[in-house]
Amino acid sequence: MLTHLPILQVILPLVAAPSCLIIRxxxxxxxxxxxxxxxxxxxxxxxxxxxxxxxxxxYGLGGWDAPWGIEYRIDLLNAWVLLVVTGISTVVLxxxxxxxxxxxxxxxxxxxYTLYLLCFAGLLGIVAxxxxxxxxxxxxxSSLATxxxxxxxxxxxxxWAAFQYLIMGTIGATFILIGIGFLYMMTGTLxxxxxxxxLPEVSSSSTVLAAFAFIVVGVxxxxxxxxxxxxxxxxxxxxxxxxxxxxxATATKVALYLLVRFTFxxxxxxxxxxxxxxxxxFIGLGLAGVFVASVVAIYQVDIxxxxxxxxxxxxxxxxxGIGISSxxxxxxxxxHLFNHxxxxxxxxxxxxxxxxxxxxxxxxxxxxxxRTMPWTxxxxxxxxxxxxxxxxxxxxxxxxxxxxxxxxxxxxxxALLVVMGSLVAVVYIWRLVEAAYFxxxxxxxxxxxxxxxxxxxxxxxxxxxxNLYFGIDTRLPVEVTGAAAxxxxxxxx
Amino acid sequence: xxxxxLYNYWVVIALMMIGLYMVLAQGNLIKKIIGLxxxxxxxxxxxxxxxxxxxxxxxxxxxxxxxxxxxLPHVLILTAIVVGIATTSLALALVIxxxxxxxxxxxxxxxxxxxxx
Numbered sequence: 001m002l003t004h005l006p007i008l009q010v011i012l013p014l015v016a017a018p019s020c021l022i023i024r025x026x027x028x029x030x031x032x033x034x035x036x037x038x039x040x041x042x043x044x045x046x047x048x049x050x051x052x053x054x055x056x057x058x059y060g061l062g063g064w065d066a067p068w069g070i071e072y073r074i075d076l077l078n079a080w081v082l083l084v085v086t087g088i089s090t091v092v093l094x095x096x097x098x099x100x101x102x103x104x105x106x107x108x109x110x111x112x113y114t115l116y117l118l119c120f121a122g123l124l125g126i127v128a129x130x131x132x133x134x135x136x137x138x139x140x141x142s143s144l145a146t147x148x149x150x151x152x153x154x155x156x157x158x159x160w161a162a163f164q165y166l167i168m169g170t171i172g173a174t175f176i177l178i179g180i181g182f183l184y185m186m187t188g189t190l191x192x193x194x195x196x197x198x199l200p201e202v203s204s205s206s207t208v209l210a211a212f213a214f215i216v217v218g219v220x221x222x223x224x225x226x227x228x229x230x231x232x233x234x235x236x237x238x239x240x241x242x243x244x245x246x247x248x249a250t251a252t253k254v255a256l257y258l259l260v261r262f263t264f265x266x267x268x269x270x271x272x273x274x275x276x277x278x279x280x281x282f283i284g285l286g287l288a289g290v291f292v293a294s295v296v297a298i299y300q301v302d303i304x305x306x307x308x309x310x311x312x313x314x315x316x317x318x319x320x321g322i323g324i325s326s327x328x329x330x331x332x333x334x335x336h337l338f339n340h341x342x343x344x345x346x347x348x349x350x351x352x353x354x355x356x357x358x359x360x361x362x363x364x365x366x367x368x369x370x371r372t373m374p375w376t377x378x379x380x381x382x383x384x385x386x387x388x389x390x391x392x393x394x395x396x397x398x399x400x401x402x403x404x405x406x407x408x409x410x411x412x413x414x415a416l417l418v419v420m421g422s423l424v425a426v427v428y429i430w431r432l433v434e435a436a437y438f439x440x441x442x443x444x445x446x447x448x449x450x451x452x453x454x455x456x457x458x459x460x461x462x463x464x465x466x467n468l469y470f471g472i473d474t475r476l477p478v479e480v481t482g483a484a485a486x487x488x489x490x491x492x493x
Numbered sequence: 494x495x496x497x498x499l500y501n502y503w504v505v506i507a508l509m510m511i512g513l514y515m516v517l518a519q520g521n522l523i524k525k526i527i528g529l530x531x532x533x534x535x536x537x538x539x540x541x542x543x544x545x546x547x548x549x550x551x552x553x554x555x556x557x558x559x560x561x562x563x564x565l566p567h568v569l570i571l572t573a574i575v576v577g578i579a580t581t582s583l584a585l586a587l588v589i590x591x592x593x594x595x596x597x598x599x600x601x602x603x604x605x606x607x608x609x610x
Contacts, residue, residue, distance in 0.1 A: 020566045133569055140576045142581055151587060156594035158604055167516060170529055177536055177573060186541050335527050378504070 006072040006467070009043045009082060010125045010138075012036055014021065017117035018203045026109035030097050033113045037090040038224065040124065040319040041370035044082040049081045052480070058130070065131075066191055072132030073193065076484040077334070081257045084338050086344050088463075089120055090248040095459035096242045099352045102241045103154060104404060112152060116246070119145035123254045132180050132266070133190045135258065136173065139222070142254075143169045147248065148223040150239040161234035168231045172221030176215045182211035183266075195266050203271045215262055223255035225319055225328045226289030229312045236308035241352030244304060247321035248311055249345035253337050256318055260333070260481065263322065264488040273325045280322030287417050289316030294424035298431070303361045304351055306428055307344065310387060316338045321402055327485045334481035336398035339386070342470065347383040350376050353452030353460060363435055376452050377436045379464045380385035386467040393471040397478070501542045508535035520600040522591065526584045534575045540566040540573070 014075075016036040020029045051057060057073040059065060060257045074082075100109055122142025126135055147169070151162035182189060186207050187198040202208055217228075224232040236244050263272040273279055291314035300306035314336070321333030351361050353376045358365040386393035399418060406415040451457065470477055508531055517526025544566035552561040589597055595603050 133572075137572060137576070140580070144579055147583055147587070151590070156591075157589045157607055159587055159594055160607070161583065163522065163591060166580070166584050166587065167525060167529065171513070171516065171532070174533055174536055178539070181536070181540050181543060181566075 002046070002050075002462065005043055005047050006057060006074050006128055007061065009040060009047065010072075010121055010128050012040055012043070012119035012121075013117045013124065015314055017114050017121060020110055020114040020117065024110055025067065026106065026113075029110050030093075032102070033117060034093045036117065037086065037093050037120070037208075040120070041083075041086040043092045044079065044086045047074050048076075048079040048083050048480070051076055052179045052483070060300070067189065067194065070129050070134050071130040071193070075439055076480065076487050078127045078257065080334065080480050080484055081253065081337070082124060083127075084253060084341050085120075085123055085127065085250045088160045088341050089090040089246065091462055092201045092242060092246045092249070092345065095245075095349050095456050098453045098455045099242050099356055100240070101246070102356050104152060105241075106266065107153060111304065112149070112240075115145045115149050115152075116243075117140075119149060119199060119246075126254050130192045131190050132183065132192060132195065133235055136177050138179060139173055139176065139258075142251070143173060143222075146251065149243045150235050152240050152243065153326065154240075155238050157234070158238035161231075161238045165231040165235045165360075168221060170230075171230075171287065172218045175218030175221070179211040179213075179215035179218065182207050182214065186211070187321070190268050191492075197270060199267060199271065203267075204273070208271075211332075212267055212276070216278075219255055219259045219262065223252055223259060223319075224312055224315055226285055226292055226312060227250055228314060228316075229289070229293070232312060233305050233308040236303055236311070237305040241304075241348065241355045244308075245345055245348035245352060248308070248348050248406065249341040252311065252315055253341055256315070256333070256337055259319075260322065260330070260488070262360075263328075269325070269489060278324055279323050282319050283411070283414060284323075286316040286318075286320035286323055287414070287421070289313060289319070290417070290421040291424065294421060294428070298424070298427075299426045301363045303363060304348070304367065305348055306430050307351070308354055311340075311344060314387075315424070316400060317399070317418065317421070320418070321405070324405050324409055324414065326401075327399060327410055327482075327489050328408060330488060331478075331481045331485035332398055332401035332486055335401055335477055337482070338477050339394035339470070342463055343383050343386045344465050346460055346467060347380060347387070349454075349460040349463060350379040350383065353456045355379070355451070356452055356456060363431065366432055366435040367439045368436070368441040369437060372441075375452050375457055376460070379457075381429075381433060382464050384425075384432065388425045388429055388470070391471075392424070392468065393469050394477075395471075397471060397474050399420060501538070505535050505542065507537045508532075508538065522588045522600065525600075526581060526588070529584070530577065530581060533573070533580075537570045537573060537577075540570045567568045 013036055023029050023032055050307060051074055061070040100112060104112055114276050120141050120146060122138045125138030147162045147166045150165060186202045186205060187195055189195055189198060199208060221228045238246060245375040290313045293309045297306045297309035300309060313317055318333045318336050319327045355361055386395040389395035389399040403415045404416055422468060512528045512532030512535060516525050519525050544563040546560060548560045549560045550558045551563040552564040579587060593597050595606055597603060
């Protein structure tokens with residue numbers, strides 16, 4: 001049983017997805033989906049524990065060994081990402097029931113959970129697999145499910161957002177497919193470990209360079225790195241609240257994992273970061289993303305959209321970490337991956353509570369919210385403080401690591417710009433605080449009846465208190481990400 | 494020499510550019526999907542070209558046949574074709590619902606309708 005953990009991680013939600021259609025009753029399906037997610041979380045916790053005691057695990061699918069069969073390979077990096085994705089998914093699902101009932105027709109709820117599980121399985125598959133073609137297949141499984149999930153939004157603009165994302169996402173995935181084809185042409189293998197061994201011999205050929213370019217651009221489209229982020233704000237603002245919370249906290253993180261995996265493991269530090277000008281490109285685009293997206297966020301009146309732009313900015317910080325490319329900087333990126341999942345998961349769940357009561361996430365709905373929904377609003381404020389990166393929250397920890405990495409590499413202007421980017425975040429979070437605590441509700445607007453239901457409030461606060469807990473007791477994330485970052489550089493130094 | 498011996502790759506590049514141009518330039522959603530299909534098909538042809546071995550036979554055990562084409566890219570592309578069909582059908586389903594909600598499948602009309610909201 002224990003030896004089959006890597007495949008169980010993926011196959012469990014994949015098999016569970018069609019089973020939802022047999023169960024049919026929405027409340028039972030919800031319970032079943034939650035159970036599957038908890039099981040997946042337990043599997044990932046066991047995997048992380050195994051990996052941290054006895055090193056990387058390899059698993060040959062169907063008993064076929066690596067060069068012929070598909071290999072799943074779990075090391076510290078993807079065990080960590082698996083834990084983040086399954087953990088967030090479990091909390092989001094715990095909150096899902098009330099919000100889904102309020103935002104979707106009865107007939108669609110079962111299908112929603114089916115799609116959710118397919119998307120979940122796809123994301124876990126991308127992270128667990130050690131085979132590049134398998135990455136493409138799981139990427140498409142999760143993407144197709146995501147397009148359909150976004151189209152479940154009540155606003156008709158959700159359809160248009162889903163269509164735009166479908167076009168962009170398919171181009172991105174096809175780019176990755178072209179890159180994989182080039183790699184196969186040059187090396188004759190699709191296994192990541194084999195690719196890492198064989199690529200250095202042929203690294204000067206233009207085919208490998210083209211493969212790298214196609215793969216990096218394709219992954220950055222999925223990651224929504226500025227300026228390839230155009231699909232994200234629409235998709236996040238019009239998707240159902242629960243879908244936004246899930247995607248914001250997991251999908252971009254998995255894309256970031258893919259970027260780290262390809263640049264560090266498959267192509268190797270030597271190739272991607274020494275012989276190519278990728279460092280300055282990533283730092284430049286990352287910082288541009290931080291500023292452009294943060295400034296655009298200030299002018300948004302829909303708060304879901306504002307936080308969507310803020311997500312683009314946060315992706316910028318993570319990519320800056322890869323760009324600086326020292327051990328500490330990559331650790332900062334991996335820390336921010338976890339921390340941003342906690343912040344955005346909590347914030348979007350709080351917005352789901354607001355949408356449940358007020359029916360909208362417009363800035364006007366926030367007026368006087370400090371009195372009518374004190375707990376939801378307090379969660380948003382703490383999440384916002386974490387987003388800004390104040391001490392005692394997780395946001396501070398990752399920014400601290402990022403800034404000290406920048407200073408270590410003598411990139412003081414990068415450190416300065418990171419601090420300035422956080423100051424812009426103060427502006428857009430302050431707008432919410434001002435509306436909620438210092439403004440009276442507008443007269444023409446129906447009053448908010450009361451606090452969000454407990455089933456939504458508890459998961460929100462679970463994530464928000466995790467923001468505080470891991471901001472003070474940083475041992476677990478810092479140890480795991482530190483070891484993972486060293487492991488990534490281990491092959492090269 | 495280069496032009497004729499590698500003509501299949503030139504076909505791939507031409508199809509890829511035609512497809513990508515259609516996706517970007519066409520305002521009609523159905524035409525965008527057709528463009529996306531041409532773009533994906535070019536990648537399928539690229540993979541199949543990669544698997545071809547000069548003078549190679551089909552990869553079947555037969556008398557005296559020692560050179561055969563690499564079957565792996567063909568298998569990979571079978572998977573990618575399935576993915577392509579799924580993407581196309583999902584896109585078409587979205588277009589049907591867009592047509593119902595907006596009354597048009599032209600990008601310009603859809604954006605014009607959303608602006609006042």
